[in-house]
Structure formats: C-alpha cells, structure tokens
Amino acid sequence: MVNLSRRVALAALMCVLLGAAAGAEDRFITVASTTSTQDSGLFDYLLPIFTKKTGIAVHVVAVGTGQALKIGQQGDCDMLFVHDRVGEEKFVADGYGVKREPLMYNDFIIVGPKSDPAHIRGDADAVDALHKIAAAQAHFASRGDDSGTNRMELRLWKAASIDVKTSSGTWYKSLGQGMGPTLNTAAAMNAYTLSDRATWSKFANKQDLDVLVAGDKRLFNQYGVILVNPLKFPHVKVADAQAFIDWLISPEGQDVIAKYRINGDPAFFPDHEQPGA
Numbered sequence: 001m002v003n004l005s006r007r008v009a010l011a012a013l014m015c016v017l018l019g020a021a022a023g024a025e026d027r028f029i030t031v032a033s034t035t036s037t038q039d040s041g042l043f044d045y046l047l048p049i050f051t052k053k054t055g056i057a058v059h060v061v062a063v064g065t066g067q068a069l070k071i072g073q074q075g076d077c078d079m080l081f082v083h084d085r086v087g088e089e090k091f092v093a094d095g096y097g098v099k100r101e102p103l104m105y106n107d108f109i110i111v112g113p114k115s116d117p118a119h120i121r122g123d124a125d126a127v128d129a130l131h132k133i134a135a136a137q138a139h140f141a142s143r144g145d146d147s148g149t150n151r152m153e154l155r156l157w158k159a160a161s162i163d164v165k166t167s168s169g170t171w172y173k174s175l176g177q178g179m180g181p182t183l184n185t186a187a188a189m190n191a192y193t194l195s196d197r198a199t200w201s202k203f204a205n206k207q208d209l210d211v212l213v214a215g216d217k218r219l220f221n222q223y224g225v226i227l228v229n230p231l232k233f234p235h236v237k238v239a240d241a242q243a244f245i246d247w248l249i250s251p252e253g254q255d256v257i258a259k260y261r262i263n264g265d266p267a268f269f270p271d272h273e274q275p276g277a
Contacts, residue, residue, distance in 0.1 A: 064147025075233030102277035144174030
C-alpha cells in the first residue's frame, strides 16, 4: 500500500514537472523579419542572449520585408523586425501595428564584377551608377521579391528615371529570390546587384564580385520593430513580444547589437535614441 502511494505520488510529481517543462517550451513569440537579420547571423548571436535572460523563445519567419508586412497584416506573427520605413509607417497608420520603434542601421551597397563593364567603381552617386549600368546594358540581378532591399532598389531606378520593367528579361533580371540566392546569381552571371552590407559581409561565395558603390546617403538602411496590434488580432502575445521589443531598444539590447561583428567589423549600428531614426 505504501509502495502504491509512493508510485502515485511520483507519477503526480512527474506530471507536474512535465507540465511545467511543456509550459516553458510553449512560451514563444513569432517574429516576421527581413532575411538580412537572419542571413547576417545577427539572430544566431542575439536571440540566445534574450531567451536565456527571459525564458521567451523567438521563432523567426525570415522573408522579404514586403512579405513580412503582409504576414503582420494577416495577424500571423506577434511582431515585425523589418527595414522599409515607408512600409512600416503605413503598417502602423493602417492600424495593423501599435508603434514603430527605430532600432539600428547599416547601409546598402552596389556590388558587381571586378571588371566593372559599366565603370561605376567609386561613384559617390548611386543613381548615377544605375544610369551607367542601364546605358551599358550590363547584367543586373534584382531580388524582385518586394523586400526592403528590392523596394530601395526600385526607388533608386525611379530616381534615375529608368523603367526596368521594359528591360526585364534582357540585361535586367528580376529573380524573386532572397539576398543570398540573388548574390549567388550575380556571382554566377558577373552581374551587378544591390545588397545590404551585413548579408554581403557574411556571404561566402563572392567569386569575382566586389563592392563598387557605397557611401551615398540614399543608401542608408534603417531597421525598425513593430508590435502587431492586439486590438485587431487578440491572439497576439502582447506581453512577451513587447518584452522583446523593450529589450532590443534598451541599453542592454542596443549594446548587444553594437557588439555583433562579421569578420571583425560591426554589422549593425544601434540608433534607437537618434533623432529622426
């Protein structure tokens, strides 16, 4: 009888422990994010630190920013981690997000073959560089995936008064791919492309590609985070998602971002407190 009681007590204790473990495993948030934060290795560095501190796991859906915004509009994530300020502000204005918090920045670059058939190396004006690429009808690989990078690229072509749709399939290739596959295609084709700096720095298959244009203020690349609106989607995990946002913009989170390096160089620069970010 005593042994039976002990077995029952032990079974009950195991149920409690297993239930607690399952509860801990079930505590997670879903973040729809741009691919650059994933491909650059930032999340591999940053998320374990946050999870160890809070017990909150972060499940990342890494897609282009445009697709991430759509996921948020459908209520299929708890927060966004993206880089298209125009799209982010519209997302909030349309009632899908609570508030846009500026987080960090780096820059976009134009990379291309070292032979540089369009002669853009060292050009301080990204729009002028695109003029030269179009005039030379040199191969250009576009992500074509409505990502933040693709949206920036299309704004630059528009600023150059060049309609790339009319050239699509000839010298201009719209791939519908992420940054990594687009860089692979550019390397294989000896083509130019627009890349975010962090993904390029992490990218191993550079082959004959080189950074040719950088430093134009129009190539500034700002990232933001947004809590999906729980008034529109009551299932949003408000407390845990807000905890992640609060940590990212806190001095501790900003310091973690600042310390992330690729080949010894900073990948992102925290700027939550910077005016205009």
